[in-house]
Amino acid sequence: MIIPSAIPMKTGVASNERGTSFMTVMLLMLIIGALGVAALTMTGMENSMAGSLRMVEEGTDAAEACVGSAVRAIRLTIDDPQMTGPAAVLIAPQGPVPAANQGVFTQEINGTLRNNTDIAVGAGNAPNLVMNVNGYVVNGDIDFLYSKRRTGSDFADPDKPTYDQYYRIDCLAANAATGATSRVIVTFDCLNTTGEGCVKRGSNG
Secondary structure, eight states: OOOOOOOOOOOOHHHHHHHHHHHHHHHHHHHHHHHHHHHHHHHHHHHHHHHHHHHHHHHHHHHHHHHHHHHHHHHHHHHOTTSSSGGGGGBTTTSSBOGGGHHHHHHHHHTSSBSOOOOSSSTTOOOSEEEEETTEEEEEEEEEEEEEEOTTTTSSOTTSOOEEEEEEEEEEEEOTTTOOEEEEEEEEEEESSTTOOEEEEEEEO
């Protein structure tokens, strides 16, 4: 009796399985690595955006501080046109008004100079205000736009009517270390009578 012997057959199943496992592991590592890089990139972008937003807010706050100082300067100078009394505190070095700009500044407040072409920054700049706020150098320009007699304001005293005086305040804050800048432009209506205030009319920037 002839008993057939089993004929061994060579197959590549084992080697193919090892290759498939290797490729699967490599693919999973590639995917995990890509996800890790994406997560790091997103984190970096979020930190960068947060830093940029903080710089914008700081610059805007510095420019707004300049606007507040400008309104105070307008009121003090309306009440003290010669700047020899309370308004004297505005003049540098203790105040924001450069001493060399004092003459132009008073003319721009009292309306002798209207819509003056001077600018706070840029070529030929002659800022009315110069301030340092939280690392920002802030230059401000105040321009007298026009005045308008308030209706009925002369009923009490015909010789002393009240005028609404409109000013444009332009403040630009710049941080030399970061290159960040912020600009605020606001229009105010101020009464020409002593002790009165100013009302914000509009802004952009």
